[in-house]
Amino acid sequence: MSRDPPNPSSPPRGGSPARQPLGPLDTLRCPSCLLLLWEPVTVSCGHSFCKPCLGGAVPSRCPLCQERLKLLGVEAARCNVVLCGLLEKCVERESRLAWLVTRVRDRLGRGDAREALRMAQKGVELAPDSSSLRLCRAEAFAALGQHPQALEDLDAVCRAEPGQHEGFFRKGKVLLEMGQRAEALLAWEHCLTLSPHFHPARREMEKILMQKDAPQPRTAAARQGDAHRGSTGPQADGGSPALPSSSAQAQDQEGEPVDGRGDAGSEHGQGTATLSEPGRRQEPETSAERQDQWLVDNEEETAAAKCTQLCLGELLSISDLECSLCIRMFFEPVTTPCGHTFCKECLERCLDHRPNCPLCKQSLREYLKAGSYSPTVLLQDIMLATFPAQLAERRELHRAEMAELSNLTKNIPIFVCTMSFPGIACPLHVFEPRYRLMIRRCQETGTRRFGMCIYENGKSFADYGCMLEIRQIELLPDGRSLVDTIGRRRFRVLSRGHRDGYNTADIEYLEDKKVAGEELQELQCLHESTYRLAQRFCEHGDLASRHIFMQHGPLPEKEEDIQASADGPTWCWWLISILPLDPSYQLNLFSTTSLRARLTQLQRILAALLQQPPARHPLPERSPRGRV
Structure with a gap:
């Protein structure tokens, strides 16, 4: 079979493999080596690469986005199971094996024989009958100096494909490395019997025959006997083929195309051979050898590119x-x-x-x-x-x-825990799975809000609550979180429900009734007098109360417009949150929509507390992290 000579501009062996057309399967390329993904690994940034392309360990940064990478709890990168399944379904077995052969040869060309051997061994396990993979594994064994194992693979290839010359040529190379020159000559003689114009075998034989004490081809064949000839197949004229003369060889090189697969698999890099032990001086390749290697590469890569052209759909x-x-x-x-x-x-x-x-x-x-x-x-x-x-x-x-979860009046999430108030901070320690989900959804929807209610017997939660807004979240290593929230608006529960384990409710927001004229003037006077009592109470408190003030901050300033907020002055809610009141009484103050009634109740409570010695009524210490 005749083939065109290589293009002089073709890339040298040992470099990056050429990008082959995959058609609809182009999506399945590795962004690093540009070949079909092999053992795909998805790193922490979300990009996927061939496992061999990442090397022995995950790199510190992603080759694509430069994001820092971490293994996160595993000793080595694991293959993406879903991507492996997609590759098996989209790419035929023969195509996958052809791409694997290309990958192994690329690794050998880069001098990474150990990784090439690992890939070849896995390929042989998947396809024990693949001669191409056995040839690759033999080459990797030889590059690592494990010649007996390489010879075992080559013998298997020669038995499986007795009519193909490449196995015999490579077998001769390995035998030569093992010092068995006569046996190497026999292997190359048989190679030339199968492919008379295969120049690399001629050149190897010439090198040996030019040495002193070199065994002659026919003498070597005679020493081996008929048994060896029977195992390697019939030979021309019943013996070894004679080497062609220099004129005939020149004629072959000029007029005859190279036939058969070359020794590209056994020689990598520019001008060096890899089937030699480390440290041994290499002989430079001739242009004919490089041509043979290019033809083998081109043949393998072309076969590897014959993937199905059906669309992924x-x-x-x-x-x-x-x-x-x-x-x-x-x-x-x-x-x-x-x-x-x-x-x-x-x-x-x-x-x-x-x-x-x-x-x-x-x-x-x-x-x-x-x-x-x-x-x-x-x-x-x-x-x-x-x-x-x-x-x-x-x-x-x-x-x-997300749109349904973003509705702040229908099916709003309810956190059943503690009393919270408008304008007052409410730190939370979130650890239950249902509330972790709830907080995460509040973040994803962008509302960053949920309702807070206290528990009430027979109803699962009270009829009134406060809408909280998430200001900051501190995620803990085990998935728990410390959530800093602040109260926004009061609401009344219209109906109750559940969603994925947590409570929900349809609500309507509460708003204080507006007054004007004389009623407004009276309300302002009541507001001023109550605020003065609150100031006296804060100054009158003992050590325990002062500790609470340090945690909750000082008494807020009074607003100029006491009806500006739908929930009334913030300082009222601050005071209610620190007073030693029963939750049911707090809820009663919370639910009223009359600012006058709320101020009147606060005035009575403050007056009663101020008439008694502080030591007899210490305020309970409440930690901002205590609301769980």
């Missing part, structure tokens, strides 16, 4: 891109350090209950501690390319869910 189904937790198409797919992929929200909800992978139970404590779940970019690209309509529906469904 015809190769994949929705079930290939489903989350194993919600059984729906992935939405914001994230890949754990153990290699499993889930929807971001599904994984977060699982980690709320237990810091382990839902499938393999691998500990994800470090992953949870990092608190950063980057979507798997390649899976998002595949879904967009294959099922754009279904992905749009999935996004619309998520958008509708």
